[in-house]
Amino acid sequence: MATARLNIPSGTAPRVVIVGAGPAGTRCAETLLAAGLVPTLVDENRRDGGQIYRRQPEGFRRDYATLYGSEAHKARALHDSFDRLRPRIDYRPDTLVWNLTPGQLCCVSQGRHFTLDYDALILCTGATDRLMPLEGWQLAGTYSLGGAQIALKAQSVSIGHRVVFMGSGPLLYLVASQYLKAGAQVAAVLDTSPLGKRIAALPKLLARPGLLWTGMKLLAQLCLARVPVHLGIQPVRVLGDAQGGVSLVQVKTAKGDGLDVECDALALGYHLRPETQLADLAGCRLAFDPASSQWLLELDEAGRTSVSGVYAAGDGAKIRGADGAEHAGRLVALALLEDLQQPVNAAELDEQRQALAVMDQFRLGLAQAFPWPSAQAKALPDTAIVCRCEMISAGELRRTVSEKGACEVNRAKAFSRVGMGRCQGRYCSQAGAEVIAAAAGVAVQEVGRQRGQAPVKPLSMLTGEVAP
Amino acid sequence: MKGRFVRLGERERAPVRLLVDGTPIEALQGDTLMVALLTQGPALRQSEFDSGRRAGFCLMGACQDCWVWTRAGERLRACSSEVREGLDILTTQPEAVWPLHG
Numbered sequence: 001m002a003t004a005r006l007n008i009p010s011g012t013a014p015r016v017v018i019v020g021a022g023p024a025g026t027r028c029a030e031t032l033l034a035a036g037l038v039p040t041l042v043d044e045n046r047r048d049g050g051q052i053y054r055r056q057p058e059g060f061r062r063d064y065a066t067l068y069g070s071e072a073h074k075a076r077a078l079h080d081s082f083d084r085l086r087p088r089i090d091y092r093p094d095t096l097v098w099n100l101t102p103g104q105l106c107c108v109s110q111g112r113h114f115t116l117d118y119d120a121l122i123l124c125t126g127a128t129d130r131l132m133p134l135e136g137w138q139l140a141g142t143y144s145l146g147g148a149q150i151a152l153k154a155q156s157v158s159i160g161h162r163v164v165f166m167g168s169g170p171l172l173y174l175v176a177s178q179y180l181k182a183g184a185q186v187a188a189v190l191d192t193s194p195l196g197k198r199i200a201a202l203p204k205l206l207a208r209p210g211l212l213w214t215g216m217k218l219l220a221q222l223c224l225a226r227v228p229v230h231l232g233i234q235p236v237r238v239l240g241d242a243q244g245g246v247s248l249v250q251v252k253t254a255k256g257d258g259l260d261v262e263c264d265a266l267a268l269g270y271h272l273r274p275e276t277q278l279a280d281l282a283g284c285r286l287a288f289d290p291a292s293s294q295w296l297l298e299l300d301e302a303g304r305t306s307v308s309g310v311y312a313a314g315d316g317a318k319i320r321g322a323d324g325a326e327h328a329g330r331l332v333a334l335a336l337l338e339d340l341q342q343p344v345n346a347a348e349l350d351e352q353r354q355a356l357a358v359m360d361q362f363r364l365g366l367a368q369a370f371p372w373p374s375a376q377a378k379a380l381p382d383t384a385i386v387c388r389c390e391m392i393s394a395g396e397l398r399r400t401v402s403e404k405g406a407c408e409v410n411r412a413k414a415f416s417r418v419g420m421g422r423c424q425g426r427y428c429s430q431a432g433a434e435v436i437a438a439a440a441g442v443a444v445q446e447v448g449r450q451r452g453q454a455p456v457k458p459l460s461m462l463t464g465e466v467a468p
Numbered sequence: 469m470k471g472r473f474v475r476l477g478e479r480e481r482a483p484v485r486l487l488v489d490g491t492p493i494e495a496l497q498g499d500t501l502m503v504a505l506l507t508q509g510p511a512l513r514q515s516e517f518d519s520g521r522r523a524g525f526c527l528m529g530a531c532q533d534c535w536v537w538t539r540a541g542e543r544l545r546a547c548s549s550e551v552r553e554g555l556d557i558l559t560t561q562p563e564a565v566w567p568l569h570g
Contacts, residue, residue: 045548046548056478056498057550059481059482059497059498060498062478111542128526129526138515138520140472140510140511140520140521141472141510141523142525143524143525143527144525144526144527146526146527147525147526147527147528147547148527150527150528150547151473151503152476154527155478155503156475156476156478157473157474157476157503158473158474159472160472161474182477183476184474242518242520242521243511243521245510245521264472265472388531388533389533390517391515391517422531422532422533423526423530423533426526426530426531427525427526457529457532460542462541462542
């Protein structure tokens with residue numbers, strides 16, 4: 001593995017900033033601290049754990065088994081590790097990094113702006129749900145799958161009285177079964193991936209037989225509870241009204257029949273997309289990943305980006321899940337220590353690399369078993385909304401291609417505003433790229449990717465400035 | 469529809485009282501504003517770009533579809549702000565809306 005020497009003025013301790021206090025950020029901070037480096041850990045959330053091991057607020061009483069199911073021991077171990085770290089590192093919760101320049105982060109916390117200087121930056125920024133629009137998805141009551149899970153985990157509420165789970169990926173079955181167990185009414189689980197894809201992916205999924213078994217158990221639980229589970233469906237539309245929101249989900253089954261499911265909530269998602277905006281602003285190269293059909297950071301095996309002193313780990317780097325994030329967090333810390341010419345235990349380095357190789361095999365299996373449904377974008381009716389922030393339709397986006405010749409996503413964004421709304425493209429830019437590519441008759445990687453822009457999330461005009 | 473969200477547990481928390489568009493509501497300690505509002509009604513806010521009501525989307529501070537305001541004009545993400553006794557929340561944007569779609 002190539003190391004990239006970092007030059008720190010002699011006699012000074014390197015200033016290391018980690019962004020994100022989920023599994024990757026926590027294990028990274030722990031590994032650095034064990035080697036004698038005291039990192040600054042910035043996190044947008046009020047409490048540690050990231051999204052996957054998000055902690056419930058003070059005053060809630062559910063135990064670990066109820067909250068995290070089969071992953072309870074991992075959640076507890078991560079939280080315990082963090083509690084031990086917390087007094088020994090510079091922890092900045094409730095803090096958004098909204099921009100960066102070489103060596104300096106721009107942050108905002110509770111309405112106050114400040115800067116943080118760094119010699120090394122480790123981005124553990126995680127992922128959000130990956131969304132493919134369908135007609136009517138802007139109606140109140142449609143939530144992202146991850147959002148539906150947060151409602152349950154962090155607040156002990158269901159997103160509706162009768163909930164449909166639609167999309168694809170392991171999270172679909174996990175969240176549906178968590179809802180079922182918590183006493184919510186699950187109207188149906190509608191998966192766009194056909195069974196054949198999963199069978200074909202079995203050799204790769206067997207890299208982690210335990211996890212594969214857990215997935216099969218979730219499916220069995222849903223079937224035992226007589227929840228209708230349909231594989232290989234095609235989403236058609238969400239019906240409802242502008243005031244009351246969602247009332248019906250229409251799909252086409254694998255056999256081609258129409259299926260209507262009455263509901264007042266829809267949880268929708270197609271696995272995850274990485275949060276790469278900060279790395280993008282730092283000038284890190286991204287590359288198109290054909291397996292998952294999305295742009296990912298270009299990284300070496302240990303998490304070094306193309307920019308010296310900038311590293312990435314966890315789902316923000318590559319979607320390998322929570323276990324993978326813990327390993328990647330440790331490994332990236334070891335890489336940084338190497339680059340600082342500090343002694344690194346070769347056996348530990350090897351152990352993390354081997355563990356990650358297994359997770360990567362499984363990642364490829366998941367991408368094959370639950371593919372991103374790019375064909376849906378092509379088939380979207382012109383009236384379907386692509387940008388739910390600003391209500392911009394597939395037809396408007398297609399016209400930027402046919403009338404203005406905008407076959408590159410940033411240019412199409414300038415004309416159509418798809419990707420310019422307040423979510424800044426998080427929920428529309430990937431589907432938007434598919435719509436543009438289909439309209440232009442080229443492969444999706446040919447239309448480029450939406451550039452990250454500062455501020456990476458909206459700031460209030462009331463934000464004040466304080467001395468660092 | 470009365471409430472969009474349904475409480476499935478954790479009901480033994482202390483009550484917190486706040487105002488939403490001038491009407492008093494009762495929530496529970498530790499609720500996010502989103503849960504406080506959506507356990508009592510179908511939506512959080514009005515879309516600026518069409519006639520639709522909105523009720524949030526991602527719950528993790530990424531989509532910005534759950535903005536509400538304090539009477540003092542501070543903008544809050546309802547999904548990641550906790551209720552506090554006496555909060556005075558408005559669900560309509562205090563500034564003028566830019567008429568992008570006519």
